[in-house]
Amino acid sequence: MxxxxxxxxxxxxxxxxxxxxxxxxxxxxxxxxxxxxxxxxxxxxxxxxxxxxxxxxxxxxxxxxxxxxxxxxxxxxxxxxxxxxxxxxxxxxxxxxxxxxxxxxxxxxxxxxxxxxxxxxxxxxxxxxxxxxxxxxxxxxxxxxxxxxxxxxxxxxxxxxxxxxxxxxxxxxxxxxxxxxxxxxxxxxxxxxxxLPDQPDLAHAEPDTLRYRLLHLPAKLATDARRRTLSIPDTWPWADAFLLCWQRLDPTPRII
Structure with missing residues (x-):
């Protein structure tokens, strides 16, 4: 395949x-x-x-x-x-x-x-x-x-x-x-x-919009005690949309 x-x-x-x-x-x-x-x-x-x-x-x-x-x-x-x-x-x-x-x-x-x-x-x-x-x-x-x-x-x-x-x-x-x-x-x-099906400003977003609001995330990834933590600024307007999207996509099957 x-x-x-x-x-x-x-x-x-x-x-x-x-x-x-x-x-x-x-x-x-x-x-x-x-x-x-x-x-x-x-x-x-x-x-x-x-x-x-x-x-x-x-x-x-x-x-x-x-x-x-x-x-x-x-x-x-x-x-x-x-x-x-x-x-x-x-x-x-x-x-x-x-x-x-x-x-x-x-x-x-x-x-x-x-x-x-x-x-x-x-x-x-x-x-x-x-x-x-x-x-x-x-x-x-x-x-x-x-x-x-x-x-x-x-x-x-x-x-x-x-x-x-x-x-x-x-x-x-x-x-x-x-x-x-x-x-x-x-x-x-x-x-x-x-x-993002229920996010009115992202459900039909163009790639440039999706890239700016979600993919280019102003966050910090830290590792401590073998655990990784992603810190997202509370002031980022699309922080909730990113977390919601992450939670929905995380259970999907992986490519093996």
């Missing part, structure tokens, strides 16, 4: 019903700019230079499920790449949550483009989708298309976690960097879902 898969498997036993990963999965392609010559970097369709990876995110939880590093000149509508990413994304979901999945792919995932009309590819394994209220109306598809825009939030979060710039000239090292950045984004997503 890959490191990414281990993170997913660890979270499986801790999933509350409100955070069930089964449901909507969104795929999207994004551009990563390279500021120097790197292995695989190429000109992009937006006249930039870098990489053009497609990725998939679970809309229910906001976690990254899969991402494929590609050269900047790779096509947005390459079917084989979309199928590969989608297959890897579904494989990340626990088997029990694969019974009802709805996949949304931006219009770039199609092989033909029609000017002037927003469109997307939507696929599902829900057998009785006709029983969903409103699903037989054209407006139902419009709602799915508009809500698909939330995947941009996950792309932005991923770039805030390290995807904005790949550090190495080596293709292999940059593939590992993408994996590490997506793991970091997943950890941030599950920290909010499991540890």
């Amino acid at each position: 890959s490191a990414h898969g281990e993170v997913q498997a660890t979270a499986d036993s801790a999933w509350p019903a409100s955070c069930s990963p089964g449901g909507w999965s969104s795929t999207w392609t994004t551009l990563i700019t390279a500021h120097c010559d790197k292995q695989g970097a190429a000109a992009t369709f937006k006249r930039g230079f870098g990489f053009h990876p497609p990725g998939a995110w679970c809309a229910n939880t906001g976690e990254s499920l899969a991402m494929l590093l590609r050269s900047g000149n790779a096509g947005s509508n390459t079917v084989t790449d979309h199928v590969r990413v989608l297959g890897e994304a579904i494989a990340q979901l626990p088997v029990a949550y694969r019974r009802k999945i709805l996949v949304r792919i931006d219009g770039a995932g199609a092989t033909q483009r029609r000017t002037g009309w927003p469109y997307a590819i939507i696929a599902t394994n829900i057998r009785r989708i006709g029983g969903v209220p409103g699903s037989h109306h054209p407006q139902f598809l419009a709602v799915l298309h508009r809500s698909h825009a939330t995947v941009k939030d996950q792309v932005r979060a991923g770039k805030a976690m390290g995807l904005r710039n790949l550090p190495s000239k080596s293709w292999i090292v940059n593939r590992g960097w993408i994996l590490a950045a997506n793991i970091a984004a997943d950890l941030a997503a599950w920290t909010r879902l499991l540890g």
Whole structure:
């Protein structure tokens, strides 16, 4: 099992019903700019230079499920790449949550483009989708298309976690960097879902906000008689939120 898969498997036993990963999965392609010559970097369709990876995110939880590093000149509508990413994304979901999945792919995932009309590819394994209220109306598809825009939030979060710039000239090292950045984004997503669901200013916090308020904690760690004590200033505005999050996450299973 890959490191990414281990993170997913660890979270499986801790999933509350409100955070069930089964449901909507969104795929999207994004551009990563390279500021120097790197292995695989190429000109992009937006006249930039870098990489053009497609990725998939679970809309229910906001976690990254899969991402494929590609050269900047790779096509947005390459079917084989979309199928590969989608297959890897579904494989990340626990088997029990694969019974009802709805996949949304931006219009770039199609092989033909029609000017002037927003469109997307939507696929599902829900057998009785006709029983969903409103699903037989054209407006139902419009709602799915508009809500698909939330995947941009996950792309932005991923770039805030390290995807904005790949550090190495080596293709292999940059593939590992993408994996590490997506793991970091997943950890941030599950920290909010499991540890901060009832904290209005942190439940949907951006990575920079989460980093400033919780991860960069102004505390002192002291060791005495083989015991470690974390001293948090009483004046820190988010001290209670940190302690509550710690208490909720501490019982979760560890990766062995």
